[in-house]
Amino acid sequence: xxxxxxxxxxxxxxxxxxxxxxxxxxxxxxxxxxxxxxxxxxxxxxxxxxxxxxxxxxxxxxxxxxxxxxxxxxxxxxxxxxxxxxxxxxxxxxxxxxxxxxxxxxxxxxxxxxxxxxxxxxxxxxxxxxxxxxxxxxxxxxxxxxxxxxxxxxxxxxxxxxxxxxxxxxxxxxxxxxxxxxxxxxxxxxxxxxxxxxxxxxx
Amino acid sequence: xxxxxxxxxxxxxxxxxxxxxxxxxxxxxxxxxxxxxxxxxxxxxxxxxxxxxxxxxxxxxxxxxxxxxxxxxxxxxxxxxxxxxxxxxxxxxxxxxxxxxxxxxxxxxxxxxxxxxxxxxxxxxxxxxxxxxxxxxxxxxxxxxxxxxxxxxxxxxxxxxxxxxxxxxxxxxxxxxxxxxxxxxxxxxxxxxxxxxxxxxxxxxxxxxxxxxxxxxxxxxxxxxxxxxxxxxxxxxxxxxxxxxxxxxxxxxxxxxxxxxxxxxxxxxxxxxxxxxxxxxxxxxxxxxxxxxxxxxxxxxxxxxxxxxxxxxxxxxxxxxxxxxxxxxxxxxxxxxxxxxxxxxxxxxxxxxxxxxxxxxxxxxxxxxxxxxxxxxxxxxxxxxxxxxxxxxxxxxxxxxxxxxxxxxxxxxxxxxxxxxxxxxxxxxxxxxxxxxxxxxxxxxxxxxxxxxxxxxxxxxxxxxxxxxxxxxxxxxxxxxxxxxxxxxxxxxxxxxxxxxxxxxxxxxxxxxxxxxxxxxxxxxxxxxxxxxxxxxxxxxxxxxxxxxxxxxxxxxxxxxxxxxxxxxxxxxxxxxxxxxxxxxxxxxxxxxxxxxxxxxxxxxxxxxxxxxxxxxxxxxxxxxxxxxxxxxxxxxxxxxxxxxxxxxxxxxxxxxxxxxxxxxxxxxxxxxxxxxxxxxxxxxxxxxxxxxxxxxxxxx
Numbered sequence: 001x002x003x004x005x006x007x008x009x010x011x012x013x014x015x016x017x018x019x020x021x022x023x024x025x026x027x028x029x030x031x032x033x034x035x036x037x038x039x040x041x042x043x044x045x046x047x048x049x050x051x052x053x054x055x056x057x058x059x060x061x062x063x064x065x066x067x068x069x070x071x072x073x074x075x076x077x078x079x080x081x082x083x084x085x086x087x088x089x090x091x092x093x094x095x096x097x098x099x100x101x102x103x104x105x106x107x108x109x110x111x112x113x114x115x116x117x118x119x120x121x122x123x124x125x126x127x128x129x130x131x132x133x134x135x136x137x138x139x140x141x142x143x144x145x146x147x148x149x150x151x152x153x154x155x156x157x158x159x160x161x162x163x164x165x166x167x168x169x170x171x172x173x174x175x176x177x178x179x180x181x182x183x184x185x186x187x188x189x190x191x192x193x194x195x196x197x198x199x200x201x202x203x
Numbered sequence: 204x205x206x207x208x209x210x211x212x213x214x215x216x217x218x219x220x221x222x223x224x225x226x227x228x229x230x231x232x233x234x235x236x237x238x239x240x241x242x243x244x245x246x247x248x249x250x251x252x253x254x255x256x257x258x259x260x261x262x263x264x265x266x267x268x269x270x271x272x273x274x275x276x277x278x279x280x281x282x283x284x285x286x287x288x289x290x291x292x293x294x295x296x297x298x299x300x301x302x303x304x305x306x307x308x309x310x311x312x313x314x315x316x317x318x319x320x321x322x323x324x325x326x327x328x329x330x331x332x333x334x335x336x337x338x339x340x341x342x343x344x345x346x347x348x349x350x351x352x353x354x355x356x357x358x359x360x361x362x363x364x365x366x367x368x369x370x371x372x373x374x375x376x377x378x379x380x381x382x383x384x385x386x387x388x389x390x391x392x393x394x395x396x397x398x399x400x401x402x403x404x405x406x407x408x409x410x411x412x413x414x415x416x417x418x419x420x421x422x423x424x425x426x427x428x429x430x431x432x433x434x435x436x437x438x439x440x441x442x443x444x445x446x447x448x449x450x451x452x453x454x455x456x457x458x459x460x461x462x463x464x465x466x467x468x469x470x471x472x473x474x475x476x477x478x479x480x481x482x483x484x485x486x487x488x489x490x491x492x493x494x495x496x497x498x499x500x501x502x503x504x505x506x507x508x509x510x511x512x513x514x515x516x517x518x519x520x521x522x523x524x525x526x527x528x529x530x531x532x533x534x535x536x537x538x539x540x541x542x543x544x545x546x547x548x549x550x551x552x553x554x555x556x557x558x559x560x561x562x563x564x565x566x567x568x569x570x571x572x573x574x575x576x577x578x579x580x581x582x583x584x585x586x587x588x589x590x591x592x593x594x595x596x597x598x599x600x601x602x603x604x605x606x607x608x609x610x611x612x613x614x615x616x617x618x619x620x621x622x623x624x625x626x627x628x629x630x631x632x633x634x635x636x637x638x639x640x641x642x643x644x645x646x647x648x649x650x651x652x653x654x655x656x657x658x659x660x661x662x663x664x665x666x667x668x669x670x671x672x673x674x675x676x677x678x679x680x681x682x683x684x685x686x687x688x689x690x691x692x693x694x695x696x697x698x699x700x701x702x703x704x705x706x707x708x709x710x711x712x713x714x715x716x717x718x719x720x721x722x723x724x725x726x727x728x729x730x731x732x733x734x735x736x737x738x739x740x741x742x743x744x745x746x747x748x749x750x751x752x753x754x755x756x757x758x759x760x761x762x763x764x765x766x767x768x769x770x771x772x773x774x775x776x777x778x779x780x781x782x783x784x785x786x787x788x789x790x791x792x793x794x795x796x797x798x799x800x801x802x803x804x805x806x807x808x809x810x811x812x813x814x815x816x817x818x819x820x821x822x823x824x825x826x827x828x829x830x831x832x833x834x835x836x837x838x839x840x841x842x843x844x845x846x847x848x849x850x851x852x853x854x855x856x857x858x859x860x861x862x863x864x865x866x867x868x869x870x871x872x873x874x875x876x877x878x879x880x881x882x883x884x885x886x887x888x889x890x891x892x893x894x895x896x897x898x899x900x901x902x903x904x
Binding site: 186190 | 264267269272277278279280283286
C-alpha cells in the first residue's frame, strides 16, 4: 500500500514539477487572471460598481491596480478606491477598518476586490470578515483568501480543468455565500470548487 | 486428384455458425415483427434515456441544496435549464417543483395538464411515478433530495413524443447486438466443450487409424470416459492388442523353429527369417508395452478462456473514466483528466512490467496454474475495484487486474508457440489475437448495458463473476500443458532482449509503428471516446454499442487487409495507409463534434489498426532476421509486444494533457497527426534503409 501511495505521489509530483500545473497564480504579472476573476464575478452577480482596497505597505499591488483601472474603464463600470487604514506603527487600524467598510457598503458596490500585499496577507481573515459583516462580497486575487478567509470567490489556474474556462476554475466559499444570501448560479457551481466547513455533498 | 478431406472442427464450426446465424435471424425477425405491432412496449427504452439525463440534472441541483441553498433561492436555474434543453434536444420542457408540486422555475413550452400531473406526483413524493403522455409530450418526474433523504422538490421533464420511433430503433439495435454477442459467446463455449470432449478424441482416433493404415501397431489410445467414443477407442485398442498378441505368439513359434536342428530346420529358418524381415519392413509391432498416442490438441481449446478474459477486461471500458470520477475527490493542483487517465495508464504499465515475468514463468511452470492464478487475480481485482471507495484503492486493484491479464495473455501466447511450427506461429498469433478482439467487443456492449441498467460498480462485480467462470472452464476442460522444455536452448534473459534495441529497424518498427497504435488505442478509444460521448449525453449502453464498431472492424478487417497486403507484398504500404485512415477519421471528429463523427473516427481507428497492426507484426521476422535465429522468434515477438505497451502508458497521460489544454476535438486531431507523422517517419526510414539487413548489402552492391 505504501509503495503504491509513493508511486502515485511520485507521478503527481512529476506532473506538477513538469510545469503543467502551476501551483499558484502569479498574481503580480497576470492581467488575464484579473480578467478571469472579474468575468467569474460578473457571471455570479452582474457588476456596475467595484470597490478596491489598496494595501499601501507594498508596491506589489500597483500592477494589479493599474490593470483593474483599465478593466473597469473598458467595461464601463465605476471604481471606488480606498486605502487600507493603518496606525502609526504601520499595522492595520482595526477600528478604522470597520468604518471604512461601512462607508464602502453605503456606496453599494457589487464586489470588493481584495488584492495582494503584506498587510492583506497578515490580516486577510479579519479584513474579509469585516467586509462580510457589512454585506460586501469579496472577489480575491488569491484563492487562499477563499479557502482560509471570508472572501466569496476567486479564480485559480487549472485546479479543476474542464476545457471550457481556459484552464481556470472558480473557487467559491459556500459558507460566505450563505451568510450573504448570495448564492452562485447552478451552471457555475457545476465546474467550481466549492469550499464549506458546514455543508457539503453527501458521501 | 484426390481432394483433401475437410477438417472436422472446421465443418463443425461452420455448421455451428450457420445454426447460430439462423437463430439470430429468426430472433431479430421476431423482434422486428413484435416491434412493429407493439411499439408502445419499447417506449420503456425512451423513458430510461430521459431518466438517465434527468438524473444528471437532478444531481447538480441536489449538490447545490446540499451546500445549504434553499430550493426557492437557487440562482441561475433558468440558464441551467436552457443549457440542458440545448444539450439534449429531445427534452422540450423542464420545471423545478417545490415539495408540494408547485412550479418554482420552468423553461420550454409547458404541456397543458402537466400541473395536475405534478400535483399527483408530489402526493407520491415524486417516487415511483410512471411517465405519461401529456399534451403531445412524454412527461416524467424525478425527486430532488436533500442530503439523499428528504424530498425537497421534483424535476418535471417533458420530452418529445416522437422519440418513440428512435427508442424503438435503439431498442431494436440493442436487442440485435445482444443476440449477436450471445451467438459469439455460445459458439466459443460450444467450440471449447465439443472440442475438448469430442473433436479432439475424434482427431486422435483419426490419427491412430492413419498409423494403423500404414501398418504401425506400436501405439494405443489413452483411457476414454464411458461413452460411444470410449467404446470405439476400447475396440480399436483391442484390435491393436490382438494384432500385437498374435505377433508375440508368432515370435514364440519362430523361436521354437530356430531352436530345431537338422537341414530341414535350417532351410525353414532361412525362409522364415526372410518372411519376417519382409513383414517387419511393412508392419511395425509393439516389442513390449504399447506406448500411448498423445492426445490431439487444437488452438480452439484455448479460445474460450481467452475470449472470456478479453470479455471481462473490456466490460468496464465504456464507463471506466466516469467510474474513476466517482471515486476521485478533486486534488488541488491536479488536473481531473490526469486523475481519470492515470488508472488506464497504470494498467498498461503493469502489463509492461508483468509480461516478461509471465513469459519467464510460462517457460518454467505448467500452464494451468498460471491461467488459474490469472483468473483468480482478475476476479479479486474486479471485486476490489467494485468496492473501492478511495482513488488509491482503485489504482491498486486495477494493477492486480492488469497483472492477471498479463499472465493469461502471455500464457496463451506461449501455448500458441508450443503448438505451432516456428514458421507459422507469428501469423497464427496475429490471427489468434482476433479472438481477444471479438471477446473485447462483446464485453464493451454487455458492460455498457449493465452500467445503464444497474450501476457502474455492478459492471466490475459481473466481470469478477465471468472471470471466475473462466477459471472454472480452465479447471474443467483444459489439459495441464507442461512447461516448454528445451534444455539445449536456454531462455534468453533481459540483457539478450535489450540487444534487440540495437537493431535500428526493430527500434523504428516499435517506436513509429507499434507504440503509436497502442498510444491511440489507450488514449482515444479507452480515454477520450467514453468521456466525449458521456459529455454529449450518450448513455453507457450506447457508448458500448458505439465502441463495439472498433472491435468489429478490427476483427473483420485484420484477415482481409493482411491477406491483401501479403498478396501484394505491400505490408509497409498497409501500415502507412492504415495511419492515414486513422488520422482522417480523427480529423472528421475535429470538424464535426457529434456522435456520428465519433462513430466515423472509431471506425477509422478500427480500419487503421486492421491495416497496420498485423502486417507490421508480420514484418518483424524480416526486420529481425538475425535475432530470430539467435534469440528465437518467441523472444523477439514477446519483446516487441511488451515494448508496444509503452504506447498504452503514454496514451491516456498525453490525452489528459491535450484535452485539458485544447478540449476533446483538438486533442483527437493532435493524436491523429502523431500517428500519421510516425507512420510517415517509419515508411521513410524503411524506404531508405530497407526492411531487412540483406537490403543493406543489396544497397551497397
